[in-house]
Amino acid sequence: MNDFDDDALEGLFAAARANPPQVSADLQARVLADAQAHMPKAPRQPWHRALWQLLGGPAGLSGLATAAAVGVWIGVAPPEGLPDLAGQVVSNSWPDATIDLGETDTAADWGGYGWDMEES
Amino acid sequence: MQDLSDEQHDADAELLQRYASGDAAAARLLTARLVPRIHGHALRVLGDRAEAEDVAQEAMLRLWRQAPKWRTGEAKVTTWVYRVVANLCTDRLRRRGAGATGLDDVAEPADPAPGAAQKMQQAARVDALQQALASLPDRQRQAVVLRHIDGMANPEIAEVLxxxxxxxxxxxxxxxxxxxxxxxxxxxxxxxENE
Incomplete structure (x- = not known):
């Protein structure tokens, strides 16, 4: 019998499925070049969202706010034993009781930074 | 048989969405998933390697352009792209005229067969099938390739054609x-003879 029955035909289809044509490197490169050329650009973030992400989102911002509040609090109402630096700078007074400067004159000490130099 | 499951549909649509949002890696993955299949289909239908490559490239180009407008759930990516390929093949076959289907070798055994004789027989079967396919009317050839080589179900073939x-x-x-x-x-x- 010489009929090409369904089983034989299926044998040919199976051979075709098992041996797919190879895609050339050139075709792949052409397709990827098209993809690159037509790829939509990622949408730009608004500045406030970029800043939000830069600061680390809610967790980063809450940490930053806490640290800033603690810094202000220590500056305004320093714990006992710490010099009241903010008060001294604002009032321009530097009591010997706070820091023992010995013989050193406070004004001269400030002058060490050149802040009191007068133009000649 | 090719996997045309819903999982694959979702994966292709997801990759296309990633590409549309500027993900170049998604384009590479989609190319690797789709191009071998549509190129193989076009080559079996057209019988000409250069034309099959042009059709595959054009179909993928249309997919890239479609990406920003793609609506998930409306169509399978594979069905959409096969439909583009089928239409491009039909256009080229019409331009050629009847009975002018090319006969480029399709057989390229990718996996080394256990024996040389078996490898040659596989190649001979693929070539014989390609020659016989070339003798079919265009629509019959497209339908047979989609059903028996690309492994599509009849409702999907109906959509493609x-x-x-x-x-x-x-x-x-x-x-x-x-x-x-x-x-x-x-x-x-x-x-x-013995099967």
């Missing part, structure tokens, strides 16, 4: 009968 399911059944049945008639003389030569 833009015809009814019954028309697909008729095309594949007539196509298979014509192939059997064409190949009957080669049954023994192709190693089916």
């Amino acid at each position: 833009g015809i009814g399911v019954e028309a697909v059944e008729s095309l594949t049945a007539r196509g298979k009968r014509a192939l059997a008639a064409q190949l009957s003389a080669q049954r023994d030569a192709l190693g089916f």
Whole structure:
């Protein structure tokens, strides 16, 4: 019998499925070049969202706010034993009781930074 | 048989969305998933390697352009891209005129067969099938390739070819009968004498 029955035909289809044509490197490169050329650009973030992400989102911002509040609090109402630096700078007074400067004159000490130099 | 499951549909659509949002890696993955299949289909239908490559590239180009407008759930990516390929192939076949299907070698055994004789027989079977396919009317050839080589279900083939399911059944049945008639003389030569 010489009929090409369904089983034989299926044998040919199976051979075709098992041996797919190879895609050339050139075709792949052409397709990827098209993809690159037509790829939509990622949408730009608004500045406030970029800043939000830069600061680390809610967790980063809450940490930053806490640290800033603690810094202000220590500056305004320093714990006992710490010099009241903010008060001294604002009032321009530097009591010997706070820091023992010995013989050193406070004004001269400030002058060490050149802040009191007068133009000649 | 090719995997045309819903999981794959979702994966292709997801990759296309990633590409649309500027992900170049998604384009590489989609290329690796789709191009071998559509190139293989075009080569079997057109029988010409250069034309098949042009069709595959053009179909993928249309997919890249479609990406920003793609609506998930409306169509499978594979069905959409196969439909583009089928239309491009039909256009080229019409331009060529009847009976001018090319016969470039399709057989390229990718996996080393256990023996040289078996490898040669596989290549001979693939070539014989390609020659017989080339003798079919265009629509029959497209339907047979989609059903029996690309592994699509009839409703999906109907969508790809833009015809009814019954028309697909008729095309594949007539196509298979014509192939059997064409190949009957080669049954023994192709190693089916004892099968």
